[in-house]
Amino acid sequence: MKTDDRLIYLILTAQQTLRTHLNNALAAGGVRVTIAQSGILFLLKQKDGRTMTELSRILGIDNSTLTGLTDRLEKAGMVKRSANPGDRRSSHIYITQEGTEQAEGAKGVIHNVNDRIKEGFSTAEVDAFKAVLGAFTTKFN
Numbered sequence: 220m221k222t223d224d225r226l227i228y229l230i231l232t233a234q235q236t237l238r239t240h241l242n243n244a245l246a247a248g249g250v251r252v253t254i255a256q257s258g259i260l261f262l263l264k265q266k267d268g269r270t271m272t273e274l275s276r277i278l279g280i281d282n283s284t285l286t287g288l289t290d291r292l293e294k295a296g297m298v299k300r301s302a303n304p305g306d307r308r309s310s311h312i313y314i315t316q317e318g319t320e321q322a323e324g325a326k327g328v329i330h331n332v333n334d335r336i337k338e339g340f341s342t343a344e345v346d347a348f349k350a351v352l353g354a355f356t357t358k359f360n
Contacts, residue, residue, distance in 0.1 A: 244332055250324040251295065255280075256288050257329070260297065260322035263314035268301075270309050297321055 223229060241254040252260065258278055262269060269277075275285045289312060292298040297318030303309040314322070337345050 241329065241332055244328050245325055248324060248328040250321060250328055252292070252297070252321050252325055254325075254329075256292055256297075257322060257325035259285075259288060259292060259312070260314060260318050260325070263298065263312060264319060264322050267313050268311040270303065270311055272309065274312065292318065 238254055245252065245254065245257070250257075255278075259274060262274060262277060271282060271285055271289065274289075275282050278285065280288075289298060289300070293300060295317070297315055299313045299315060300310045301313060303311055340348070
């Protein structure tokens with residue numbers, strides 16, 4: 220039997236399956252953010268006060284998508300915006316205590332899903348998979 224060699228289709232399908240599973244796992248774990256929103260919170264925990272442009276660049280999403288994600292986080296009390304005194308067109312985003320708590324909850328859920336992904340595979344297979352993903356990312360960046 221011939222294996223499926225439609226790599227783009229397989230990668231996109233795997234990505235969507237994982238995103239859906241992660242969002243469901245986050246909700247089931249009582250976490251009130253999506254995987255996309257958690258990425259913003261993780262970055263703000265690393266370095267608070269990032270600009271929208273900086274977040275957009277790091278996450279690889281356009282500004283309009285980031286604005287919607289940030290609007291929802293702000294409405295939920297997880298981030299706050301502050302005008303950039305040096306540039307009125309931009310603002311800095313700061314994580315709140317609620318955002319920090321949600322990021323910690325998301326981190327635990329994501330860690331558990333990551334462990335589940337590796338189940339049933341040998342260390343060598345996981346290492347090979349990571350090498351392929353790393354090479355793939357490098358090739359197209």
